[in-house]
Amino acid sequence: MKYLSEYRDADIAKRLIGRIKTRATRCWTLMEVCGGQTHTIVRQGLDELLEGSVEMIHGPGCPVCVTPLEQIDKALLIAAKPNVIFTSFGDMLRVPGSDCDLQQVRARGGSVKVVYSPLDALALAQKHPDKEVVFFAVGFETTAPANAMAVFRARQLGVQNFSVLVSHVTVPPAITAILEAPDNRVQGFLAAGHVCAVMGYTEYEPIAAKYKVPIIVTGFEPVDILEGISLAVNQLEERRHEVENQYVRSVRRSGTEPARALVQQVFELANRQWRGIGEIPMSGLRLRDEFAAYDAERKFGVGGLKVTEPAACRAGDVLTGRIKPPQCAAFGTLCTPERPLGAPMVSTEGACSAYYNLAKYRTADPAGAAP
Amino acid sequence: MSAKANPASLSCPVPIEDADRVQLGHGSGGKLSAQLVARHFLPHFDNAALAQLGDASIVSVTAGEVAISTDSFVVQPLEFPGGNIGSLAVHGTLNDVAMMGARAVCLTAGFVLEEGLSVAVLDRVIAEMARASRDAGVPIVAGDTKVVERGKADGLYINTTGLGVVDPNFRPAPARAVPGDVVLVSGPIARHGMAIMAAREGLSFQSAITSDTAHLAPLVDALRASGADVHVLRDPTRGGVASALNEIAAASTVGIEIDEPVLPVPGDVRAACEMLGLDPLYVANEGVMVVFVPAEQAELALRALRAHPLGAESVRIGRVVAAHPRIVALRTALGGTRVVDLLPGDQLPRIC
Known part of the structure; x- marks a missing residue:
C-alpha cells in the first residue's frame, strides 16, 4: 500500500533508531502531542527502543484524556434522559464521570450508541424524529470540521432533534501552557499531523521562536514518528528551534482552507477546562450563537454544572510531563485500568495505563531482563 | 385434518398453515407448537434419537469420561457473510468439546424465538444448523423451543450443549x-x-x-x-x-x-x-x-x-x-x- 507500508518498514525504522542514538549526545525530552502518536509509540515500543537518547512524554493530545469531568458529567446527565439517544465515539464510553460512565448509563436503561462519524448521528436523528439525538463532539482540530459539518447540515436540512455536546480543544494553547509552566521539562514537540492537515502550522511558528523549541509536524506511522524525533534531535543538537514538516504527504503550511472555513463558521474560540490541567484561556471551541439551537448544553439546561476533579488524580501532572505515572500516589492502588480514576488510565495507550502494563511486565520477571 | 369442526378451530380462525412470522402460539405447546417442530425442525434434524420425541433422548457412549460444553449464541445480525447463528451454534460448541481432545457424540439445541421473527429466517438458520451438524457427523438429539413476546429477545437465541468422549491418550488442557x-x-x-x-x-x-x-x-x-x-x-x-x-x-x-x-x-x-x-x-x-x-x-x-x-x-x-x-x-x-x-x-x- 503506497504511503503506508513504507512507513511501517522495520528496516527503515531500525536505521532511524540507530541514527537518533548516534546523533544524541545526551537524553533529550520530547513530547508527542497527539494520542494517535502515543498509540504508535506504545504499541511499537518505540520509547523502549530509544531509551537513553530520547525520553518521550505522552502529552495532553488524547481528546478522551483531556475532556474535563464536568463535560463527562453533562454527557451522563443528558444520556440518562428518557427521550434521548446519546451518541459518541467508542472510547468515550469508559471514561469515568463523577459516579459512573456512559456504559453504566446504558445498563441502567439509557440509550447510548457508538458512532464513527457525527454525520451518522445526524442520520440517526432523521431516522428517529420522535427522539432527541445528541452527539458528544470531542476532539482537537482534527474532528472539528466533521463535527461542524454535522451541525451545518442539520441546520441546512432543518433537523431540529439533533444537538451536540461540545468539548473541543485546540493544540497551540496547550503547548504554550506547558512551555509557560516554571517546571517544564519538554525540550521539543512532535505536533499532531492531522491537526495540522486541517489547520496548517503557521500558528506554531511564533511558539517555536518565542520559547526556542523545535516543533516537528509529524505523522502517525512508526517511520513518521522516528523521522519526527530524528528531526527534533538534529535541531536540538544544532541549537536550532524551528517548525519543520515531516508529514509533507498530508500537511501544507496553510492547512486545508475549506475545512478551516467551516470550523470558523460554526465554532468560535472560548476558554476551556482540560482534565487535570485546569482552564486554559481560549483553548477550546464552542458553537457560535447562530447555531445555539444545536447546543446540547442549552437544550438540556446543563450548562451551569460545575464539578471538582478528584484531588488524588494527578493526570494533569502526568499529561504535562511533570511526573511519571508511578510517581502518582494513586497509581496502581486507587487507580487501575479496571477502576480508572483519571482518563490516562482509561485507554490502553493512555500514559498511566501504558506504564501500568509495563510495570506488571517488568516486576513479573524477577531477573528484570526481558528475554 | 378432520373436516368436523371442533371448539378449538372455531375459536381460532388464524390460518396457521401460512404463518410467515413466529407467533406466541408457536410456543404454546399446542397445535402451532407441534406444527413448528414437525414442519420446520424435524425435517432438517433427522435422526433416530430425536425422532422418538420423548421427554429425553437416549444415546449410547463408550465407557469412560465424557466432556460436556454449553454455549449460548446471541449474535446480531442473525445472518452474516460466511454463516448464520445456526452454523455458529453448532461449530462453537463442538469446537469447545474438540479443544479438550474429546470426540463429540451429540448436541442438544434450545431456541428462544422472539414473536415476529421471520419464519423464512428461522428456516435458513435451521437449515444451516442441520448442515453444520451433518457435516460434523454429530446429530442434534434433543431440542426445545420457546417463544417470548416481541421486544423480550433479539430475534433468536440458541443454546447448544455438546457431549463428547474423552480420549485418554490425547488430553490438551x-x-x-x-x-x-x-x-x-x-x-x-x-x-x-x-x-x-x-x-x-x-x-x-x-x-x-x-x-x-x-x-x-x-x-x-x-x-x-x-x-x-x-x-x-x-x-x-x-x-x-x-x-x-x-x-x-x-x-x-x-x-x-x-x-x-x-x-x-x-x-x-x-x-x-x-x-x-x-x-x-x-x-x-x-x-x-x-x-x-x-x-x-x-x-x-x-x-x-x-x-x-x-x-x-x-x-x-x-x-x-x-x-x-x-x-x-x-x-x-x-x-x-x-x-x-x-x-x-x-x-x-x-x-x-
Missing part, C-alpha cells in the same frame, strides 16, 4: 503449557468479529470479509494422528487470540511471547480494524485454534495442520517462556515489546 512450548495458530485471525462488525447495521462500512466459522475437530484429529504431544488447544472466540493466550498464561503460570510480524491477519481484516480503531488480537474467531506443542514437535504439528484445508495457513506465532509468568508480551516488528493484557470490557473503537 489450558494448564499444560510449559516453557519451551511453541505457539501455533491454525489460520488467519479476526475474520469472524470483523465480518459481524461489517454486517452490523449503523456502520457505513462495507467489505467482503467473511466469518471463519468452521468445525475444528478434523484439524484436532489431524494433530492427534500426527502423534504430536499437544499441550494446549484453544479456540480464541470472544476476546480473540489475546484473551485466549492470557487465559493460558494464567492457567499454566507461564509467560507467553508472540511476534507481531508473523501474526496472520488478512489484509482486508487489518484495514477494517485500522479504520474502526480495533486491535485484531482482540477480535473474535470461530474457526481457528491456538496450539501449544514442544518446540521440537513444531514442524510435525505444522505439517499435520497444513495438510488439512482448514489449517493450510497455520503458522508459528510465539513461544512459552519462564520469564514474566501470567503475562503475554508481544515483540513488535521493530524489536520493541508491548504487554498484551486482557481488556477490562468490550473493545471500544478509538477516536484517535
Whole structure:
C-alpha cells in the first residue's frame, strides 16, 4: 500500500533508531502531542527502543484524556434522559464521570450508541424524529470540521432533534501552557499531523521562536514518528528551534482552507477546562450563537454544572510531563485500568495505563531482563 | 385434518398453515407448537434419537469420561457473510468439546424465538444448523423451543450443549503449557468479529470479509494422528487470540511471547480494524485454534495442520517462556515489546 507500508518498514525504522542514538549526545525530552502518536509509540515500543537518547512524554493530545469531568458529567446527565439517544465515539464510553460512565448509563436503561462519524448521528436523528439525538463532539482540530459539518447540515436540512455536546480543544494553547509552566521539562514537540492537515502550522511558528523549541509536524506511522524525533534531535543538537514538516504527504503550511472555513463558521474560540490541567484561556471551541439551537448544553439546561476533579488524580501532572505515572500516589492502588480514576488510565495507550502494563511486565520477571 | 369442526378451530380462525412470522402460539405447546417442530425442525434434524420425541433422548457412549460444553449464541445480525447463528451454534460448541481432545457424540439445541421473527429466517438458520451438524457427523438429539413476546429477545437465541468422549491418550488442557512450548495458530485471525462488525447495521462500512466459522475437530484429529504431544488447544472466540493466550498464561503460570510480524491477519481484516480503531488480537474467531506443542514437535504439528484445508495457513506465532509468568508480551516488528493484557470490557473503537 503506497504511503503506508513504507512507513511501517522495520528496516527503515531500525536505521532511524540507530541514527537518533548516534546523533544524541545526551537524553533529550520530547513530547508527542497527539494520542494517535502515543498509540504508535506504545504499541511499537518505540520509547523502549530509544531509551537513553530520547525520553518521550505522552502529552495532553488524547481528546478522551483531556475532556474535563464536568463535560463527562453533562454527557451522563443528558444520556440518562428518557427521550434521548446519546451518541459518541467508542472510547468515550469508559471514561469515568463523577459516579459512573456512559456504559453504566446504558445498563441502567439509557440509550447510548457508538458512532464513527457525527454525520451518522445526524442520520440517526432523521431516522428517529420522535427522539432527541445528541452527539458528544470531542476532539482537537482534527474532528472539528466533521463535527461542524454535522451541525451545518442539520441546520441546512432543518433537523431540529439533533444537538451536540461540545468539548473541543485546540493544540497551540496547550503547548504554550506547558512551555509557560516554571517546571517544564519538554525540550521539543512532535505536533499532531492531522491537526495540522486541517489547520496548517503557521500558528506554531511564533511558539517555536518565542520559547526556542523545535516543533516537528509529524505523522502517525512508526517511520513518521522516528523521522519526527530524528528531526527534533538534529535541531536540538544544532541549537536550532524551528517548525519543520515531516508529514509533507498530508500537511501544507496553510492547512486545508475549506475545512478551516467551516470550523470558523460554526465554532468560535472560548476558554476551556482540560482534565487535570485546569482552564486554559481560549483553548477550546464552542458553537457560535447562530447555531445555539444545536447546543446540547442549552437544550438540556446543563450548562451551569460545575464539578471538582478528584484531588488524588494527578493526570494533569502526568499529561504535562511533570511526573511519571508511578510517581502518582494513586497509581496502581486507587487507580487501575479496571477502576480508572483519571482518563490516562482509561485507554490502553493512555500514559498511566501504558506504564501500568509495563510495570506488571517488568516486576513479573524477577531477573528484570526481558528475554 | 378432520373436516368436523371442533371448539378449538372455531375459536381460532388464524390460518396457521401460512404463518410467515413466529407467533406466541408457536410456543404454546399446542397445535402451532407441534406444527413448528414437525414442519420446520424435524425435517432438517433427522435422526433416530430425536425422532422418538420423548421427554429425553437416549444415546449410547463408550465407557469412560465424557466432556460436556454449553454455549449460548446471541449474535446480531442473525445472518452474516460466511454463516448464520445456526452454523455458529453448532461449530462453537463442538469446537469447545474438540479443544479438550474429546470426540463429540451429540448436541442438544434450545431456541428462544422472539414473536415476529421471520419464519423464512428461522428456516435458513435451521437449515444451516442441520448442515453444520451433518457435516460434523454429530446429530442434534434433543431440542426445545420457546417463544417470548416481541421486544423480550433479539430475534433468536440458541443454546447448544455438546457431549463428547474423552480420549485418554490425547488430553490438551489450558494448564499444560510449559516453557519451551511453541505457539501455533491454525489460520488467519479476526475474520469472524470483523465480518459481524461489517454486517452490523449503523456502520457505513462495507467489505467482503467473511466469518471463519468452521468445525475444528478434523484439524484436532489431524494433530492427534500426527502423534504430536499437544499441550494446549484453544479456540480464541470472544476476546480473540489475546484473551485466549492470557487465559493460558494464567492457567499454566507461564509467560507467553508472540511476534507481531508473523501474526496472520488478512489484509482486508487489518484495514477494517485500522479504520474502526480495533486491535485484531482482540477480535473474535470461530474457526481457528491456538496450539501449544514442544518446540521440537513444531514442524510435525505444522505439517499435520497444513495438510488439512482448514489449517493450510497455520503458522508459528510465539513461544512459552519462564520469564514474566501470567503475562503475554508481544515483540513488535521493530524489536520493541508491548504487554498484551486482557481488556477490562468490550473493545471500544478509538477516536484517535
